[in-house]
Amino acid sequence: MSVSRNVDYLLRPSSDLQLTAAYPVNPRRGTAIAIIVVYCILLALMTLPYLRTFQVIQTNPGYIRRGPHAQRDQPPSSSSTEKQTFQRSCAPTTIEERPPKPHSRSRSRSHSAPHRDLDRKAIFDGTVAPPPGLERFYAKDAFVCDMSGLPIFCPKCDNWKRDRTHHCSEVGRCVRRMDHFCPWIGGIVSETNLKFFLQFVVYAALYTLFMLVVLAVFVAEQVRIGLGRDAWLIGILVCSATFFFFAAGMSGSVIQMSLRNYTTVENLFKGNKTYFIAVYTGPQTPQAAMERPLYPTVTYPLRPTPGADIRQFAILQTKPGENPWDLGALQNWRELMGYSWLEWLLPIKYSPFCKHGARYEYPFGPVLDRMRREAGLSSR
Numbered sequence: 001m002s003v004s005r006n007v008d009y010l011l012r013p014s015s016d017l018q019l020t021a022a023y024p025v026n027p028r029r030g031t032a033i034a035i036i037v038v039y040c041i042l043l044a045l046m047t048l049p050y051l052r053t054f055q056v057i058q059t060n061p062g063y064i065r066r067g068p069h070a071q072r073d074q075p076p077s078s079s080s081t082e083k084q085t086f087q088r089s090c091a092p093t094t095i096e097e098r099p100p101k102p103h104s105r106s107r108s109r110s111h112s113a114p115h116r117d118l119d120r121k122a123i124f125d126g127t128v129a130p131p132p133g134l135e136r137f138y139a140k141d142a143f144v145c146d147m148s149g150l151p152i153f154c155p156k157c158d159n160w161k162r163d164r165t166h167h168c169s170e171v172g173r174c175v176r177r178m179d180h181f182c183p184w185i186g187g188i189v190s191e192t193n194l195k196f197f198l199q200f201v202v203y204a205a206l207y208t209l210f211m212l213v214v215l216a217v218f219v220a221e222q223v224r225i226g227l228g229r230d231a232w233l234i235g236i237l238v239c240s241a242t243f244f245f246f247a248a249g250m251s252g253s254v255i256q257m258s259l260r261n262y263t264t265v266e267n268l269f270k271g272n273k274t275y276f277i278a279v280y281t282g283p284q285t286p287q288a289a290m291e292r293p294l295y296p297t298v299t300y301p302l303r304p305t306p307g308a309d310i311r312q313f314a315i316l317q318t319k320p321g322e323n324p325w326d327l328g329a330l331q332n333w334r335e336l337m338g339y340s341w342l343e344w345l346l347p348i349k350y351s352p353f354c355k356h357g358a359r360y361e362y363p364f365g366p367v368l369d370r371m372r373r374e375a376g377l378s379s380r
């Protein structure tokens, strides 16, 4: 509305303004066309990532599958929708989305304790079977764990939490690389849509900045030539300024955290936080197995069967405040936005970090290399 008023003012200033005003105002066709073109481009650039963010929230929000006990509490309709959502999931290696194996249910009913109260001692003693899904962790070379070497467990979802997963109380689900719950887009900003959300707030900041500048120029000109202040334009100008500062602030915040590879949740609680990380020690020689290691270890499977691949993990701890996933600003940015300018600018592809690797859930940075060296697990 404000743009059409301004363009109309540029194209067809009243004859009074052209002939009698102290500062004659002539038609400015070129300026009007430029404003319309830039306005339409910015509007499209802002709208596309917003729609993409909304679409991803509906189809692939990055939820972790609930465990069997939690699922029993769900109404049938909810489970059906959930299953369909996971079937549409994009992430190529999101193995949680697969239905549980047929043997899991009967085994857990007969032997396992209620998963809401994970009894670690009983699990290590062998008197209680661990909740299913541990093999998805110890198949990797490193994963976040607790002091005992077990992955972090969410009692509400009744399932193990993949690295950087956070339980969102708004939706009652564990969410991969959850950033924050955003009422403006009606859902969770997480690993699957953080890139599109960032594009949206950046373009929204540019759009509102453009509106702000154009309106400020017009209001100033109208005051200068004696037309007085147009209350409608001033109202739009104030709204543009408000949304600009909000969008610019949000853009700056997300960019700053992304360059350091923090989610909003992680950034809030980083302080002196430390992580325990189970790090694969590599094949064990008989001699090494006899030596007492410098670090606590955990060996998987917890109850090995004949012929099973035994994997020993060192339980290492980061220093307070360290971010083990910090890859450096440029690589952090690429892992979020992609590896080409086109991916940075347009909401087409998912972030590269959605493709969870076989060795790590998310790539670890130099912090883990240093921890390996200090533990004598690597000479690099």
Ligand SMILES: [Zn+2]
Residues within 6 Å of the ligand: 154, 155, 156, 157, 158, 166, 167, 168, 172, 173, 174
């Ligand atoms: Zn949870």
